[in-house]
Amino acid sequence: MTPSRTSDQLTAAAEPSLVALAMSGDDKAFEELVRRRQGAIRGLMHQLCGDWSVADDFAQEAFLRTWQKLHTLRSPGAFGGWLRRIAVNVFLQYNRRKSLATQESDEVESYALVEDGDPSAQIDLQKALARLKPVERLCVVLAYDERMSHSEICSATDLPLGTVKSHISRGATRLRQYLKDYEAGVR
Amino acid sequence: MKNELDQDLVSLFAEKSEPPQGDIFVARVSKQIGRRRFAQRAKQALIGLAGTAVLIMLTPWLIGLTGYIALGTNLLNHNIGAVMLSPIGFSIGGAGLVFLLKTRL
Numbered sequence: 001m002t003p004s005r006t007s008d009q010l011t012a013a014a015e016p017s018l019v020a021l022a023m024s025g026d027d028k029a030f031e032e033l034v035r036r037r038q039g040a041i042r043g044l045m046h047q048l049c050g051d052w053s054v055a056d057d058f059a060q061e062a063f064l065r066t067w068q069k070l071h072t073l074r075s076p077g078a079f080g081g082w083l084r085r086i087a088v089n090v091f092l093q094y095n096r097r098k099s100l101a102t103q104e105s106d107e108v109e110s111y112a113l114v115e116d117g118d119p120s121a122q123i124d125l126q127k128a129l130a131r132l133k134p135v136e137r138l139c140v141v142l143a144y145d146e147r148m149s150h151s152e153i154c155s156a157t158d159l160p161l162g163t164v165k166s167h168i169s170r171g172a173t174r175l176r177q178y179l180k181d182y183e184a185g186v187r
Numbered sequence: 188m189k190n191e192l193d194q195d196l197v198s199l200f201a202e203k204s205e206p207p208q209g210d211i212f213v214a215r216v217s218k219q220i221g222r223r224r225f226a227q228r229a230k231q232a233l234i235g236l237a238g239t240a241v242l243i244m245l246t247p248w249l250i251g252l253t254g255y256i257a258l259g260t261n262l263l264n265h266n267i268g269a270v271m272l273s274p275i276g277f278s279i280g281g282a283g284l285v286f287l288l289k290t291r292l
Contacts (some may be wrong), residue, residue: 027217027220037205052206058213064216064220067223141200172196175196176196
């Protein structure tokens with residue numbers, strides 16, 4: 001039985017300590033980890049799927065998988081990267097299942113299109129991202145939003161280095177073109 | 188090594204909107220974890236109960252088995268000479284001798 005800790009103690013604790021506590025079965029410590037990491041994971045999922053409710057479902061699945069597999073984590077210090085990798089896998093698995101079900105590569109699948117009429121740059125970015133293929137979008141978001149290196153993206157997505165580089169390069173070029181089109185008013 | 192990135196795109200991504208209401212999301216995940224923890228504990232308790240029930244059912248049989256093993260061991264340890272000199276011992280030994288001779292011929 002793990003001794004109960006106050007929420008103040010958990011809030012003040014360093015992340016590796018929280019991970020170690022959660023690994024020993026302390027669910028309150030894991031809740032604190034969710035509280036700290038939810039913004040980043042939900043933000044990543046939102047960039048990948050374009051809708052907050054879908055992003056929350058994906059993020060919840062990622063956190064539940066993390067909780068289930070927590071005993072397999074080798075180093076508590078590697079928790080952040082490991083969690084992000086699980087989140088990426090949730091997105092990839094969803095897309096794999098979806099493409100198996102439809103057997104076609106619809107470019108806007110798995111991405112909820114935002115409503116027209118909002119002139120902000122973020123809406124344009126989301127629309128442009130929606131037009132990329134899911135794997136291309138994933139590589140672009142990990143590189144530009146998460147600021148991950150090519151090798152980090154390779155290990156997170158299990159894609160070869162050359163494929164990652166070409167996805168980022170092609171995706172960024174297409175993204176710029178789409179954004180230019182939106183700026184010029186071609187919608 | 189960091190990638191060479193288009194800085195316009197980097198700044199555009201940096202302007203992303205914040206996720207809504209983190210507390211609701213945390214509560215949602217905690218509830219799911221609570222459910223799974225309960226299911227996990229219920230499963231462990233069921234396995235423990237099933238194990239105990241099987242052990243209770245097998246107890247008489249196990250007691251009998253250990254009794255027989257103890258009897259056999261006792262017989263071999265203390266009365267091996269008696270067994271060998273008994274008619275049963277002679278017949279086993281005789282049969283063994285016949286078998287040995289037959290196979291050698």
